[in-house]
Amino acid sequence: MSDDDLRHEDNGKPNPVINAISNAVASLRADDDMLALAKAHESLHPKATEKLEVAEARRQPTAADAVNALLQQQGRSTRPEDLVPGVRTSEISVDGAAGALPATVYTPEGTGPLPVVLYFHGGGWVIADRKVYDGGARGLAKASGAIVVSVDYRQAPEHRFPAAWDDALAAYRWLGVNAASLGGDPSRLALAGESAGGNLAVATAIAARDAGLTPPRHVLSVYPVAQTSLNTESYIENAIAKPLNRAMVKWFVEHLVRSDDDLKDTRLQLIDAQLAGLPSVTLINARLDPLRSDGAKLEDALNTAGVPVERREYEGVAHEFFGAAAVLEKAREAQAFAGARLREAFTR
Structure with a gap:
């Protein structure tokens, strides 16, 4: 059969x-x-x-x-405004590599111009969108005191690798020109993302460096895809974990890449990229996650390249926990940690 x-x-x-x-x-x-x-x-x-x-x-x-x-x-409100008060939102379009991309702007309370974080959602480059990841982006705006621009990018299999990466760089280029129109400070930019988006955040920092763009002050990468082997310690340990398992990652990759050669591209195989000269990086991992080892390997590669990096691994939680601060204590802790790291970077 x-x-x-x-x-x-x-x-x-x-x-x-x-x-x-x-x-x-x-x-x-x-x-x-x-x-x-x-x-x-x-x-x-x-x-x-x-x-x-x-x-x-x-x-x-x-x-x-x-x-x-x-x-x-639990008999509680599901309104995002009730869960994370003090953050207002608006919908805009951002220039991608091949046309306009929809984006949500999260603006916290505070006197501007505020720093600005470009945020990329997860979903294996195939599923989900910025609305699914509202909890992470909204919580980050509150915790960091920065405007967060969460942008949708083209997805596979309709737009295979490297379309999402091209869009991510184009969006960062757009932000450098347009941050002030959002009430932001174009000299204080950062990159952030979860899962597939965590990969895009690091890859975009590399691409921005190579393109001579204003460097981000910081990169926040939450349980990123950082390499393409499915045989790491955490892939084996969490092969049938939920909500992400090894078979799902294989499915995502099969829909993403054009050929096996793409698996060697350093935009996917981040641990082999030229990382020297990147800004400080924060890595967040969940213990019950196939991607945990990716974070550890990326931490090692960043350290080897002389990039300031701090990684925290949260016990007792799984992939996708970061955006669930409304119901998870570890998510609240992780968002507070991420926010503090960004605040520190923006004041340097």
């Missing part, structure tokens, strides 16, 4: 045995609030992304949906 036959037969449902094992492992390793969030996500009956066609994968319940489900169970 072919893979396509298997997908059709189970309609994309998670393998019940693997699902049960994954849940049992999580019950031993995850914090109580992380477990509650995972159960809220499971109550939405997500299918196994790696078994789906792209269009259906994009319709699956997200981490943000799980947060809202848990908030509703």
